[in-house]
Amino acid sequence: MGPLDGLRVVDMTSVLMGPHATQILGDFGADVVKVEAPDGDLVRQIGPARNKGMGPMFLNVNRSKRSISLDLKKEEGRAALLRLVAGADILAYNIRPQAMARLGLSAAEIARVNPRIIQAAMVGHGQDGPYAARPAYDDLIQGGACLPYLYARVTGGRPSYVPTAIADRIVGLASVNAILAAVVERERSGEGQLVEIPMFETMVSMVMADHLGGLTFQPPLDEGGYPRHLAPDRRPYATKDGHVCALIYNDGHWRRFFAAIGRPEMPDADPRYVNFAARMAHIDEVYAELGEIFLTRTTAEWLTLLQEADIPAMPMHDFESVLADPHLDAVDFFAEVDHPTEGRIRSMAIPAKFSRSEAAPTRLAPRQGEQGVEILAEAGYAAEEIEALIAAGALIAPESGR
Helix, strand or coil: CCCCCCCEEEECCCCCHHHHHHHHHHHCCCEEEEEECCCCCHHHHCCCCCCCCCCHHHHHHCCCEEEEEECCCCHHHHHHHHHHHHCCCEEEECCCHHHHHHCCCCHHHHHHHCCCCEEEEEECCCCCCCCCCCCCCHHHHHHHCCHHHHHHHHHCCCCCCCCCCHHHHHHHHHHHHHHHHHHHHHHHHCCCEEEEEEHHHHHHHHHHHHHCHHHHCCCCCCCCCCHHHHCCCCCCEECCCCEEEECCCCHHHHHHHHHHCCCCCCCCCCCCCCCHHHHHHCHHHHHHHHHHHHCCCCHHHHHHHHHHCCCCEEECCCHHHHHCCHHHHHCCCEEEEEECCCEEEEEECCCCCCCCCCCCCCCCCCCCCCCHHHHHHHCCCCHHHHHHHHHHCCECCCCCCC
């Protein structure tokens, strides 16, 4: 059994941030019921697929869940959701609170139905500020958290977004932290509560912890920014035949590096290299000179040299090479599994390991509404009541033939 076995989650989230968080809870053993609107989660439509609504991004953030599809604009659908909420430990949603209230699902109404429930509201912005009602997506939050500005400042070029949904993923992780903290607190108090996790504030906190710099102080000591992160040559080093990622960071690393390349007089011979503070003060020059040194050997030669000198290094993977990484292969990270409807697929392992309560995916990603009848039967609905919900359009049955 996983460490969260017995924890029941009603998951109203969609797209990436919320589903990433609830998949982690499910992988750790929680019983996660994904509640989808009649049109299904939009992410079902992203990427190549063998069957409608089963795209790869959906498959990779929605395992360890069961799916029910309800029309919450119908009173019967809303009542069914509240029946699920009454028996749940956690309600997770990334619907704006104003929209939840319009559905008759305000925080107060949810607490009335189940005073012990943890309500996890994954919102774009803190609800006590002027941005409270604004929509939020990963791109917008990256921009608000200074990430495109940092790209432009480093490259001297145009601003760019990080080419992965980094805000969704990071805020998803922050949501798991906050949810489980509330669960622990409930063990002491016996009471549920509303937990708000805002994307904007979470990402600004992460980025500015690195880059607030001298702006931490009043009056400011500089204009902000961590010089090493902003060095234009902080990037994978070009080699004779490719690239290598290396971080020569502390004094021991530097002494071993120079010894390995046949320059034992360094770093003592150059005051820019003699200690950590000196290197940080001249970081642009240090990284530029390293860039010239790395051009003198092949990638394989550098990886061997750096490993033997116990200096942190890593290949610069692409999508193809990462699938063949020997470490990931040894730990069976990209396992091939048989999906009930999608056939043979790759499924990534749960990174965290537990010595006693082993975490493992409980099921692969579901079709829309696949377990709806089963879920409502568990909640106490009789077969004829479930049929009535389907007839009324409040419960959407899965499409057949997939």
